[in-house]
Amino acid sequence: MFQIKRLGAWLGIFVLLSSLLTACGASSEGSAANSPAPSTTSAQSETNQASAPKERSMTDAVGHQVTIPASPKRAVFHGESLGDLLALGIMPIGAASAFYEGTIFEDKLTSLTDVGFPIHFEKVLELDPDLILIANTDEKIYSELSKIAPTLVVDTFAPLDERLRLMGDIFDKKEEAEQWLTDYHAKEQQLWEQLHSAEIKPGETASVLTYYPGNRLFVMAATGFSQILYQENGFKPTPSIQTVLDAGNGFEEISMELLPEVAGDRIFILTPISEDAVQSTNEMMKSRLWSDLPAVKNGHVYQLPIRLSESDATTREYIIQQLPELLNNKKLESK
Incomplete structure (x- = not known):
């Protein structure tokens, strides 16, 4: 009798444990079913971060x-x-x-x-x-x-x-660079269309000049402000400046006697920073040689600070916005 009761007790415990395990299993499966699956995006992000080269x-x-x-x-x-x-x-x-x-x-x-x-x-x-x-x-x-x-x-x-x-x-930042260039060239094209419809004739030439300390006169070519002017739809370089461009040079030192040769239909003067160079610029612009240049006689001389002739992207974008004002007012001041 005792053995039967004992066996019954063990059977009861076994049944109880089985019930509990079954319930736990069901609960666990339910939780797993109700839990969100691991995020594919998150997993990919972690994988990409792990695999991205440092x-x-x-x-x-x-x-x-x-x-x-x-x-x-x-x-x-x-x-x-x-x-x-x-x-x-x-x-x-x-x-x-x-x-x-x-x-x-x-x-x-x-x-x-x-x-x-x-x-x-x-x-x-x-x-x-x-x-x-x-x-x-x-x-x-x-x-x-x-x-x-x-x-x-x-x-x-x-x-x-x-x-x-x-x-x-x-x-x-490759995408940002391409977007900036796309936007810039669109503005550039719009600028030249505007200028040609207003006052610039096809084939007009231009020269950019500046003095450095020591009474040194330079004509600018493949650098800075000149790069803005010498575009497919922009001004053309004079033959002598084209030679400098063909050589891949940013500028070339010249004597004042060569002004008639390098001067274009329009002349842009980059105002120097040095007082010595400013004085040289003023003396040139008072000379008879200067006064006889067609661009000077026609009132097509323009001045802007040399710092506005930087070739970087930020300055270039600013200058194409200001070029119409420069052509109208003959002078552009620092920002």
Whole structure:
């Protein structure tokens, strides 16, 4: 009897445990069925993040093979085309004030550290950059900088489209670079259509002149403001300036006696910063040789600050907006 009761008790416990396990199993299955499936997007994102390269290799303008961050965040830029970065929404942590003082974007650079010109290695080191971009091709300078961070030599005098696409590639902003260029060229085309319908005749020539300290006169070619003027739908260079362009030179020093040869139908004077160069400019514009130029006689001489002749993307965009005003008022002041 005791054994039967004991057996019955064990059977009862067994049944009870079976019921509990069945209930737990059902509950667990119900929870699994009711729980959301793992997010495919989230899983893909985690996979992409895990597989995305943190570094990549690039060849710079002089042939250095350099391993750089896939998406640099703390760059030092030492060169003339700082405005290319700003056009893409990239703010470097360091640059040389010699390249941005007096520019139209100087007031946007309050958080930027001046690393000097020539570049100051200790200041760069203190900034702890993850990338350094420099226009200087001096191998000694490059060697010192490359000890601080990955360093690329960039050609700041390359054509705008080439430079901007390079910055888009370096900073993982290729789409932004292409969109900026598309918008810019549309504005550029609209500008020339507007100017041709108003006053500029097909085939009109133009020259850009400036003085440097030491009474040195230069005609500008494949650089800065000239690059805006010498477009397919824009002004044409004179034959002598075309020779400079064909040689791929940004500018060429000339004597004043060559003015009749280089002067176009319209002359643009880049007002220098140096008092010495300003005085040379004024003396040229008082000379008989100058007064006899057709552009001068026709009132087709225009002046703008040399800082507005920068070739960077930000300045270029500003200038194509201001060119009609310059042609109307004969003079353009700093922003």
